[in-house]
Each structure stands twice: as C-alpha cells, then as structure tokens.
Amino acid sequence: MNSAFLNTLIAVHRYGSMAEAARRLNITHGAVAQQMRALEGQLGVTLITRSGKTVHLTNAAHRILDKSQKILDDIDSLTALANAQEIKGELRLGAGNTSLNSTIPNILANLIKRYPSLQVSIRPGLSTEFYPSVEKNELDAAIALEPPFEIPKRIGWRLLSEEHFFLLAPARYRGRSAHDLLKQEPFIRYDKNSWVGQQIELYLKKAGIVPKERFELASTESISLMVNKGLGVAIVPHAWNLWQQGLNVVSLPLPTPCEPRRFGLIWARSSPRIQLVEVFLQAAIEEYKA
Numbered sequence: 001m002n003s004a005f006l007n008t009l010i011a012v013h014r015y016g017s018m019a020e021a022a023r024r025l026n027i028t029h030g031a032v033a034q035q036m037r038a039l040e041g042q043l044g045v046t047l048i049t050r051s052g053k054t055v056h057l058t059n060a061a062h063r064i065l066d067k068s069q070k071i072l073d074d075i076d077s078l079t080a081l082a083n084a085q086e087i088k089g090e091l092r093l094g095a096g097n098t099s100l101n102s103t104i105p106n107i108l109a110n111l112i113k114r115y116p117s118l119q120v121s122i123r124p125g126l127s128t129e130f131y132p133s134v135e136k137n138e139l140d141a142a143i144a145l146e147p148p149f150e151i152p153k154r155i156g157w158r159l160l161s162e163e164h165f166f167l168l169a170p171a172r173y174r175g176r177s178a179h180d181l182l183k184q185e186p187f188i189r190y191d192k193n194s195w196v197g198q199q200i201e202l203y204l205k206k207a208g209i210v211p212k213e214r215f216e217l218a219s220t221e222s223i224s225l226m227v228n229k230g231l232g233v234a235i236v237p238h239a240w241n242l243w244q245q246g247l248n249v250v251s252l253p254l255p256t257p258c259e260p261r262r263f264g265l266i267w268a269r270s271s272p273r274i275q276l277v278e279v280f281l282q283a284a285i286e287e288y289k290a
Contacts, residue, residue: 003071005042008032008036012055014154018036045060090273091120094142094143096124100124107284118276131144140277145262162262164260165200165258166178166238167182167253169252170250178252182209182211189215190220191217
C-alpha cells in the first residue's frame with residue numbers, strides 16, 4: 001500500500017474537498033481522485049461518497065483515519081532514525097517572549113552543537129497566532145500555551161512546562177493576604193481576551209472577587225514593571241521572575257487553587273519537516289527538565 005494514498009485521504013478529510021486537498025498537496029484534482037480509487041480498491045471498501053460537488057468520507061474512512069495518521073507518523077520516525085546523522089534544513093519555529101527570554105537560547109545552543117547544518121527561523125508572537133500558522137504549514141512548530149479548546153488530532157502536542165500563578169505586589173505589602181490586596185488595591189489585569197487572561201478571570205470569579213481595575217495589557221514584563229512603580233497589584237504566571245532583578249516587588253501565593261499555565265510544543269503531524277521537529281522537541285524536553 002502506498003503511504004502517499006493515506007496522506008491524501010487525511011488531506012481530503014482535513015480540508016473538506018478534493019480540490020483543496022490537491023492544492024495543499026501540490027498535485028492535480030485528478031491525481032487525488034485516482035489515488036482515492038486505488039486506495040478503495042486495495043482496501044475493498046468505499047471511502048468517499050459524492051453529492052454534487054461535495055465529497056463526504058464514509059464511516060469506513062473515518063474508522064481508519066487515526067490508524068492512518070499513526071502509520072504516517074511511524075514512517076516519519078523511521079526516516080528520522082535512518083538519517084540521524086544528516087539533520088539539515090530550516091526549521092520554522094514560533095515562540096513567545098517568555099520562552100525567547102529563557103529556554104530558547106539554551107535549546108538552540110544544544111541543538112546546533114549536535115546538528116551544525118540545522119538552520120532555525122524564529123517568528124515571535126502569541127500562542128493564538130501559532131496554532132493556525134502550524135495548521136497552514138506557515139510554521140513547522142511552535143512553543144505555545146495549551147489552548148482552552150481540544151487540540152485537533154492533526155496537531156501534535158507535547159507538554160514541556162507548567163507555571164503556577166501568583167499575586168505580584170509592591171514589596172511593602174509583604175505578608176499581606178493576596179485576596180485582601182485584590183479587593184482593596186488597584187488591579188493591573190492581564191489582557192482578558194488572551195488565554196492567560198481568561199484563566200485569571202476564572203480564578204477571580206471562583207474566588208468571588210471583583211477587583212478595582214486600573215490597567216489592562218498582555219505583557220508579563222510590563223506588568224511587573226508597573227507593579228514595581230506602585231501602580232497596582234496583578235496576578236501573573238511564574239515567568240515574572242525573569243524580570244525580577246532590581247524590582248522592589250513581592251510574589252504572594254493565591255489561597256484558592258488555580259490551574260497553572262501550561263507550555264508545550266505543537267507541530268503538524270503531516271509536516272514535511274517532521275525530522276527537524278523531532279530533534280528540536282528532544283532538545284526542548286532536555287532543557288525543560290534541567
């Protein structure tokens with residue numbers, strides 16, 4: 001069985017039509033149809049039905065999708081193993097400020113030491129931007145936050161780190177209750193439209209606190225500097241300590257349990273650069289465990 005036929009079946013499912021699958025795979029519409037007929041012949045079942053210009057995958061096709069993806073992943077893994085000493089090419093990576101200012105330099109240093117021919121192009125940005133970019137093959141991988149929705153099976157995900165939240169306050173409030181400060185002091189809010197901001201809002205609602213909002217922005221570094229200036233208090237992830245040098249602030253534990261911020265690597269399982277993704281992932285796992 002030609003594994004390319006399975007890849008084409010997954011593309012038809014992912015993009016919803018043979019025409020779009022053909023465009024994404026850079027082959028003709030006729031080639032897609034021919035491959036699907038050949039695959040149906042090999043399996044002895046109907047995989048695609050047509051209603052006018054619309055195609056639908058049959059129940060039989062849906063039953064083999066997950067297994068097909070696993071077969072393709074295994075083939076990619078064999079390729080990576082066979083060429084372990086010949087890692088080269090360009091990896092297009094997405095990363096946010098937190099990882100760029102902490103783990104990324106160490107990951108890249110170790111990676112280039114092992115694979116001198118590897119090139120890495122980094123696009124800074126937000127996790128909300130990275131997921132569609134990986135799906136559209138604009139990025140090969142990205143270090144991103146775990147989203148508030150179920151990750152599609154076509155996207156790979158590997159948890160790398162968890163960060164707990166704290167209340168950041170001017171140092172003069174050392175020893176005070178985090179909840180008392182949230183009720184009494186001006187609040188610097190992490191952008192409520194961001195995933196982190198949504199986690200913080202859920203915490204405030206769970207604790208029954210309506211803070212006195214003063215500012216709203218989506219930068220842990222800037223929020224830390226504003227707290228240092230005495231402009232208010234803020235709930236921030238542990239990453240604030242990347243900028244703590246010289247800041248006259250204190251982090252206070254949150255009394256009510258709060259879900260941590262989770263970082264991981266995302267990638268398209270059908271990526272043509274899966275070998276590069278795998279070696280980066282291994283280096284990332286080692287760095288985050290250190």
